[in-house]
Amino acid sequence: MICQICRQEKDPAELMPAELVRPSVQETIRKVHPEWSGEGYICLSDLNRFRIEHVEDVLETEKGELSALEEEVVSSMKEPEIISKNVNLEFDRKLTLGEQAADRIAEFGGSWGFIGIFAGVILVWIIINSIALAMRPFDPYPYILLNLVLSCLAAMQAPVIMMSQNRQEARDRLGAEHDYAVNLKAELEIRQLNAKLDQLLNHQWQRLLEIQRIQMELMEAHVRKDRSGIYQPNSEGGVV
Structure with missing residues (x-):
């Protein structure tokens, strides 16, 4: 599989489907890569980089110029490090x-x-x-x-x-x-976590609808079989 951004072949474990990327992050990606498509994959390293850029854009929009402390918090999100200290x-x-x-x-x-x-x-x-x-x-x-x-x-x-x-x-x-700094990082992490959960639930909901649609077609096929004793394809390409 090839990443849309770096155009390099990556291991599937290092890639994420483009459809699972948060829409606001996709807008940030399109500013740099207008050819970005919702289909395909993006590697985790590039995704994290654009997530950081998106967080910086959000902070600059909400608070204006970033302070040195806020820049330190944003940079700490690039790695799963702990900023709490005595x-x-x-x-x-x-x-x-x-x-x-x-x-x-x-x-x-x-x-x-x-x-x-x-x-x-x-x-x-x-x-x-x-x-x-x-x-x-x-x-x-x-x-x-x-x-x-x-x-x-x-x-x-x-x-x-x-x-x-x-x-x-x-x-x-x-x-x-x-x-x-700790509260700011916690808030940003919670925002990203909520976005990931929303994308995951949306993806699972679409898969659930697809499964339910297939089940309905199978039930319809069984009903038609009981009535006629044979399977026939319907006009929508399903099984009758």
Whole structure:
């Protein structure tokens, strides 16, 4: 058997009847090969190539220019590959030592452990300067040195927390893009699957009608035989 597109002889397992190709995909094929006919065969490699072109045309029509992410999804449909991945692991691999330290500091700064240690240090500071060193405290009331230490701590902690929040936003954005890519590929795959099922059901329905027509002719032949005792051809070429 020969493919209509590449004009090469292929194994029957690598070919699909042209009548089973989705009509919208056939229109895409006719743009490149006007001589395309609904009779004959097309190899699976050429069929997949035109399916990808059809998907690109649909996306460009519905959404305009394709983004890099959408082009990646379309290209992934050429092979049965999985695009699902753990974005958290990939994101963590790209973090520098300073970024990892900022995340650790921000994580510790927002924990109950930090609150407990911080409250304990302040309480000890006040006790030492109010009771233990009541005669000669190094930071007497109103604890100006303590206020300076707390201000410096807040000034250093704020940018560290902001860096961690920026990376969390980048992580969330990467996860959202990945979810969009997975959903887009799933939608395109479902569309193609529905189209294949429609074509298959239509083909099976035509075969069922043909079988039913033959059965009706056989039943008619049996009825005529019972009446006349002989078989005679009818005007439509069937058996009477």
